Amino acid sequence: MTEENYLSDDLSKDSLEAPRFSCSLAGAYGTTLGLRDAVPILHSGAGCGIGQLFGTLYAGGQGAGGNEGGTSTPCSCLVEDHVIFGGETKLRNLIQSTIEVFNANFFVVISGCVPSLIGDDVNSIVGEFKNKVPIIHINAPGFKGNSYEGYELFFEAIADQLLTEKPLKKKLVNIFGVVPYNHVFWKGELSTVKKLLSSIGIEANIIFTEQDGLANIDRIPSAEYNVVLSTWNGHRAVKKLKKKFKTPFISFPNVPIGAKQTATFLRTVGDKLGVDLDIIEDVIKREESWTYRYMEYPGDAIILVRPNSYFAVVSDSNTAIGITKFLTNELGYLPDIVEITDNPPEEYHEKIRNEILDNLDAAFEPEIIFENDTYNIRKNLEDRPFQFLFSSSLEAPTSMEDFGALHISVSFPVYNKSVLVHNYAGYDGGLSLIEDLVGTFVGPL
Amino acid sequence: MSDNSEKSIDLNKNTCPNREQRANGTNVYYGKASKLLKDAKKGNLKCSERKFQQSGGCVLNFYLSVRVPTIRDAVTIFNSPVGCSSSALGYRELFRGIPVELGRPAQYNLNWITTNLSEDDVVFGASEKLKGTILEAERRYSPKAIFILASCTSGIIGEDIEGAINNLQPKIKAKIVPVHCEGVRSRLVQTGYDAFWHGVLKYVVEEPKKKQEDLINIASMLSYTWQDRLEIERLLGKVGLRANFVPEFATVDQLEVLSEAALTAPICPTYTDYLSRGLEKEYGVPYFLYPSPTGIKNTDEWLRQIGKFTNKEDEVEDLIREEHKIWKPKMEAIQDKLIQLGKNGEKIRILGSLGQGRLVNQLPFFDELGLQTPAAMSQDFDDLLVDQLDDIINKHGDFDIMVNTFQAAEQANITTNLDPDLTLTCPFQGGTWERDNNVTRIHSLRGDPDPWSMQTGYGGAVAFGNFLIQAFKNRSYNKTLSEKTPKSYNDWWYEQSDPLYYIEKE
Numbered sequence: 001m002t003e004e005n006y007l008s009d010d011l012s013k014d015s016l017e018a019p020r021f022s023c024s025l026a027g028a029y030g031t032t033l034g035l036r037d038a039v040p041i042l043h044s045g046a047g048c049g050i051g052q053l054f055g056t057l058y059a060g061g062q063g064a065g066g067n068e069g070g071t072s073t074p075c076s077c078l079v080e081d082h083v084i085f086g087g088e089t090k091l092r093n094l095i096q097s098t099i100e101v102f103n104a105n106f107f108v109v110i111s112g113c114v115p116s117l118i119g120d121d122v123n124s125i126v127g128e129f130k131n132k133v134p135i136i137h138i139n140a141p142g143f144k145g146n147s148y149e150g151y152e153l154f155f156e157a158i159a160d161q162l163l164t165e166k167p168l169k170k171k172l173v174n175i176f177g178v179v180p181y182n183h184v185f186w187k188g189e190l191s192t193v194k195k196l197l198s199s200i201g202i203e204a205n206i207i208f209t210e211q212d213g214l215a216n217i218d219r220i221p222s223a224e225y226n227v228v229l230s231t232w233n234g235h236r237a238v239k240k241l242k243k244k245f246k247t248p249f250i251s252f253p254n255v256p257i258g259a260k261q262t263a264t265f266l267r268t269v270g271d272k273l274g275v276d277l278d279i280i281e282d283v284i285k286r287e288e289s290w291t292y293r294y295m296e297y298p299g300d301a302i303i304l305v306r307p308n309s310y311f312a313v314v315s316d317s318n319t320a321i322g323i324t325k326f327l328t329n330e331l332g333y334l335p336d337i338v339e340i341t342d343n344p345p346e347e348y349h350e351k352i353r354n355e356i357l358d359n360l361d362a363a364f365e366p367e368i369i370f371e372n373d374t375y376n377i378r379k380n381l382e383d384r385p386f387q388f389l390f391s392s393s394l395e396a397p398t399s400m401e402d403f404g405a406l407h408i409s410v411s412f413p414v415y416n417k418s419v420l421v422h423n424y425a426g427y428d429g430g431l432s433l434i435e436d437l438v439g440t441f442v443g444p445l
Numbered sequence: 446m447s448d449n450s451e452k453s454i455d456l457n458k459n460t461c462p463n464r465e466q467r468a469n470g471t472n473v474y475y476g477k478a479s480k481l482l483k484d485a486k487k488g489n490l491k492c493s494e495r496k497f498q499q500s501g502g503c504v505l506n507f508y509l510s511v512r513v514p515t516i517r518d519a520v521t522i523f524n525s526p527v528g529c530s531s532s533a534l535g536y537r538e539l540f541r542g543i544p545v546e547l548g549r550p551a552q553y554n555l556n557w558i559t560t561n562l563s564e565d566d567v568v569f570g571a572s573e574k575l576k577g578t579i580l581e582a583e584r585r586y587s588p589k590a591i592f593i594l595a596s597c598t599s600g601i602i603g604e605d606i607e608g609a610i611n612n613l614q615p616k617i618k619a620k621i622v623p624v625h626c627e628g629v630r631s632r633l634v635q636t637g638y639d640a641f642w643h644g645v646l647k648y649v650v651e652e653p654k655k656k657q658e659d660l661i662n663i664a665s666m667l668s669y670t671w672q673d674r675l676e677i678e679r680l681l682g683k684v685g686l687r688a689n690f691v692p693e694f695a696t697v698d699q700l701e702v703l704s705e706a707a708l709t710a711p712i713c714p715t716y717t718d719y720l721s722r723g724l725e726k727e728y729g730v731p732y733f734l735y736p737s738p739t740g741i742k743n744t745d746e747w748l749r750q751i752g753k754f755t756n757k758e759d760e761v762e763d764l765i766r767e768e769h770k771i772w773k774p775k776m777e778a779i780q781d782k783l784i785q786l787g788k789n790g791e792k793i794r795i796l797g798s799l800g801q802g803r804l805v806n807q808l809p810f811f812d813e814l815g816l817q818t819p820a821a822m823s824q825d826f827d828d829l830l831v832d833q834l835d836d837i838i839n840k841h842g843d844f845d846i847m848v849n850t851f852q853a854a855e856q857a858n859i860t861t862n863l864d865p866d867l868t869l870t871c872p873f874q875g876g877t878w879e880r881d882n883n884v885t886r887i888h889s890l891r892g893d894p895d896p897w898s899m900q901t902g903y904g905g906a907v908a909f910g911n912f913l914i915q916a917f918k919n920r921s922y923n924k925t926l927s928e929k930t931p932k933s934y935n936d937w938w939y940e941q942s943d944p945l946y947y948i949e950k951e
Contacts, residue, residue: 013565016527016579017585018536018559023528037931046595047507047630048528049500050851053873054511055531067876067933072853075500079629081741083601097497097947101854101934113526114629117567117601142526143562143598375556375585392533397541399802413534 018374020316020341020392021182023142025112026056027150029073032108033057033214034180039068039104043091044112046077048142053124056147059412060181061419063365067103074098074361078114084334095129106214107135108154116140116141134214136161148233151179155237158217159244166222171273173197174205174223174247176237178255179232181276182342183318184414188423189255193229196262196426199283200270215344227269228249229255230318231355232348253355255423257322258330258430259284259291291427295330298434301442302331310334313405314377314391315411317352323390323410326430327437328362334363336386341411343372364426378402393417453724456647460609460625461639461719465492466867470633470827474848475859475945478821478838481846485828492632497947501851503628504637505594506532508666513641514557515539517550517696518589520582520619521557524604524772525596526663529576529628530559540694543555543671543894556586562598570602572609579610583617589697590620590649593716594749600627620697632850633825635800638666639719639896645692645700646723653705653728660702662709662724662752664717670893672908673712673901677738680748680768680902684760693891704728708754710747711737712901713802718829735833737802740810740906741769772903786917787866792817796860796914797869797887801826804846805833812841814910819863820845822856847944853877854934858944867916879927885916 021027025044032040042048053070057063065072074097076082076090091109097276098107107129111122116139126137132341138157139148155176175193180186190206197204205223207216225250238249246445250272256265263284270280311333320338327333338356353368360366371377374394381389381403389395389405393416399407409417410424424433453467464470471490474481484490490686501507506529514521514536543549560578562571575593593606610621622644626637627879658664661681665674677688689706691699709721709732719731733750736743745765752761780782787793795816802825811818826848832843838844849855857877860868869887870878878884899908932939938946 013561013563015522015557015558015560015574015581018530018534019527019559019561020529020534021527023526026528026531044500045503045506046498046501046507046632046634047503047510047628050502050873051506051510051529051532053532055528055534059531059534067931071499071501071851071873072876073500074931075498077495077498077500077503077632078597080630083629093496094498101497101938103932103935113596113598114601117598142528143564143567146527234629394537397538413531415535415538 008359014373015385016373018394019372020374020394021148022052022344023147024145024150024283025110025142026412027147027179027182028110028138028140028154029150030060030147030181031151031154031179032110033066033069034186034208035106035217036106036209036211037104038106038213039098039102040073041095041098041107041109042073042075042112043087043109043112043115043120044075044078046075048112049073049075056181059211059415061184061414061417063181072441074102081379083114083118084254086118087115088125091122091125092128093102095125095135099129099133104306105134105212107133109135109137111137111139111141113141113143117185134162148179148342149181151182151233155234156240158220159237159240162217163221165245166219168224169222170224171201172203172205172223173225173227173269173273174207174220176226176234177318178226179233180208182412183316184410184412184419185423185425188421189425192423192425192429193255196266197382200266200275200280202269202273202275202432221247223247223251225272227252231321231352232317253323253345254318255425257326257424257433259288259427260329261325262426263288287427291431295429295434298430300445301438304445305441308332308334309388310336310386311336311390312381312386312405313382314339314341314381314389314395316340317344317412320333321352322424323353323365323433324356326433328360330430333433334362335360336384337367337369337376337380339380340368340370341372341377344370388440408436408440451544454719454726456643456723456727456866459623461636461643463631464633464636464639464825464827465558465631467639468827468829470635470825471848472632472825473622473945473948474826474846476845477843478834478846479843480835481826482831484806485826485831485834487716488828490826490828494949495852495947496949497854499851499853502634502854504631504640505529505596505626505628506632507637509594509624509626509637511535512693513592513594513664514555515694516590516592516692517553517555517694519556519592519697521584521586521592521594522575522578522582523557523594523596524562524571524599524606525559525594526562526598527559529596530557533557539892542892547675547894549613549671554586556582556588558582567598567602571599571604575604575606575609576613579613579617579621588619590622590700591617592644593623593836595619595623595627600629620648624641633713633827635825638716642690642723643717646720646727649697650698650703650724650727651701655705656707657702657705658707658755659686660706661686662691662703662706662730663712664709664720665690665693665712666716667713669901670889670891670898672894672896672899673905676899676902676904679763681751682765684752684757686751686755686757696928700710704730706730708732710751713734713737713800714805714833715802722794735805735836736809737806738902739806739900740813741772741903742813743806743809744902744906768903772907775907776910779907779914782914783815786914793867794865795818795867795869796820796863796865797822800824801830803888805830805837808837808841810906814913818844819845819865820859822847822849822859824848825850827899849944854938855944857934858939861939862942867913875934878932879923879930881924881927883916883920884923885913
């Protein structure tokens with residue numbers, strides 16, 4: 001930072017212009033809503049649910065809240081009276097009535113800033129209901145951290161308050177590191193990963209999106225391995241599970257995009273789980289055969305219109321690694337600059353940097369910057385050669401006039417796409433990324 | 446006009462009173478409108494606690510968080526933890542869909558910053574951080590105003606925002622505008638409107654340099670589209686008047702000259718109330734609060750009121766005559782179609798409302814369309830609108846009214862029990878729109894540039910009438926999903942008849 005700046009350069013504690021994440025309550029809330037048949041109960045001010053409807057759910061690829069989200073989310077709606085007299089009675093009544101009213105089987109109480117500041121004993125209130133229904137408490141005041149912190153807090157609460165030892169099930173893995181809503185393609189990514197692993201005989205418990213989230217959570221301890229698809233998201237969760245249930249984990253830097261990353265992924269996981277090498281190689285061969293034939297179709301458009309183009313990626317770490325490597329290693333594109341916007345803890349920066357640069361098929365290295373502040377993010381993009389900008393939809397309307405670049409929305413927040421099954425994971429996913437990319441420039445040739 | 450015309454506006458104070466105090470507001474009611482009116486007149490309205498409650502929005506995060514950052518030439522600072530502002534992340538895109546040809550400026554910048562209050566700030570205080578953020582906002586953008594939005598956390602830890610800014614204002618060109626919208630301060634989200642206007646009146650509006658006799662202040666909010674602005678500009682333009690639309694997507698200059706206008710006219714009375722009264726008290730700008738230009742009759746009356754205050758009564762009568770020639774036949778065609786859609790010659794039953802402002806404007810419009818409203822729902826209600834409600838009950842007879850602060854389960858219950866032919870929903874209510882009957886939205890959104898979405902003025906009356914007819918032509922989306930997905934709530938909730946089942950009775 002230059003000396004004329006008035007803010008400190010502590011990335012996690014600074015004031016921030018339009019940061020590309022929300023708070024820990026939001027992360028725990030979005031994660032809970034990623035489960036089916038689970039109800040979040042917010043112990044917070046009345047605006048936290050509707051605020052995150054706009055700022056997490058809509059921002060995560062235009063997801064409406066469903067039955068339990070947004071203004072449907074039970075909330076203690078704390079006001080001054082509770083600040084003075086405490087919010088415990090309100091919370092007790094709210095949990096009781098939510099159990100009576102809601103058509104659901106799992107209840108997740110999430111405490112925000114207010115109860116933390118006024119000192120409500122939420123654990124003991126939640127404890128009163130533990131023998132009635134499956135219920136946990138996540139203490140997630142917004143001032144404690146960002147959305148990604150909320151994801152870790154969710155799994156820590158699950159591990160501490162709910163999970164019990166289960167008999168080991170061979171060739172079952174749990175998938176971690178894909179944060180609902182905050183990784184905007186989460187739904188499609190998880191189901192793609194499940195299908196990929198299934199193709200080599202491994203069953204993946206993707207926890208989210210599928211019916212009866214509670215049952216998926218209950219069987220977490222029976223997995224042979226935990227697979228974490230991130231350099232940092234979900235790492236606290238899998239370490240905790242390792243400590244508690246001795247489940248080893250396999251770490252892969254991102255959700256694999258395209259054939260090359262996917263082959264590495266299948267070999268890595270397959271090897272650990274003792275899958276016959278021939279099975280893995282057969283699958284890879286079969287999938288690559290059609291994938292690379294498909295990659296020939298846009299060949300004329302790419303070669304004639306935008307070959308060897310510079311690109312910028314401004315995204316969460318997982319997305320940045322996957323997209324940068326795919327475009328560089330499979331499409332001959334030139335990585336100009338990568339800005340990481342999800343505020344990974346300092347200790348992971350080196351790892352993320354290495355994962356982007358490792359085996360990167362370019363005659364130069366992209367500049368890699370960790371930045372949370374939208375003003376600085378945009379300053380860093382000025383006067384650069386990139387022709388494509390892969391980022392949040394914040395840049396979408398003015399990417400061409402500001403940076404001379406075509407824009408593709410790939411990272412939180414994404415308001416300009418309805419993301420249902422769309423994603424860049426696996427073999428199809430790499431092709432989807434090509435569709436999105438070529439679609440920005442192609443016309444009659 | 447109410448006799449207590451100031452309604453407790455005191456700009457020497459840091460903020461407005463809460464709606465609970467200023468206007469006796471309530472967050473819950475279900476029953477006859479006449480009884481609500483009687484209670485309001487006696488000052489008997491009060492808030493109640495709910496044993497079951499849903500996240501209906503707070504003083505900051507219902508309206509202000511998303512909308513204040515759309516003011517141009519300004520920076521909004523959220524003095525809050527990082528999550529209170531994430532709802533503002535759409536700020537750069539919100540108005541970009543409006544074509545430049547329709548009058549949207551090609552170039553503009555909107556900016557917001559969060560102080561990102563952390564655990565350390567909660568313990569040690571954050572006034573230095575706020576000051577640093579204000580200085581940084583000035584350095585980055587040289588804005589004309591810096592709005593500081595307070596939060597639950599800044600309020601509870603006792604941040605002295607005024608103290609911080611008094612010290613800093615002499616060094617800063619931008620007008621610093623604290624807005625006391627701490628989420629925990631009030632049960633009524635409308636307190637947020639007043640808190641915002643208090644800041645605008647106290648720190649932004651300037652002494653009039655001249656009187657602009659053709660300028661009409663119109664505080665437009667949330668649910669009015671770009672086309673609604675164009676319709677209002679068209680109508681006012683025909684009698685030589687101009688609209689000053691504030692605050693959304695307005696410039697700071699537009700806020701400064703609010704004092705120079707000839708009149709403040711409503712689009713939503715409850716939203717505009719504090720501003721209107723404040724401008725009259727401080728600068729003698731007259732106002733009226735009723736009606737808003739929703740429907741043909743309301744638009745006639747709205748224009749007549751404007752004509753009265755601007756000495757353009759004759760021009761307005763000519764305008765109304767001209768407009769009726771164009772729009773009345775179209776409205777009659779809509780009325781005919783809606784009659785045909787009713788079963789057994791009965792009027793179509795329609796359910797829906799949102800803010801109390803929309804309540805008092807939309808009921809007469811539905812009446813005009815030939816629809817009947819078995820009940821009306823309102824987010825909250827206070828005595829600012831007693832005269833209007835009185836008028837409506839006199840003209841249209843008594844009706845059921847539900848005040849429910851955006852409570853989805855209560856709305857699901859009442860919708861099931863009344864089973865209207867058409868439900869108008871503000872589509873934040875989870876699965877409650879999934880029903881085997883007609884459903885559509887209650888209002889359109891501001892970034893929507895399509896004339897089809899207009900709802901204000903004559904053009905809007907016809908567009909919205911046609912829009913409602915479309916809702917009767919296909920219900921497959923809501924019907925399919927109601928069949929194929931689980932219900933939000935257990936059966937007993939829909940089957941019992943009291944939507945206020947969980948209200949704490951004293």
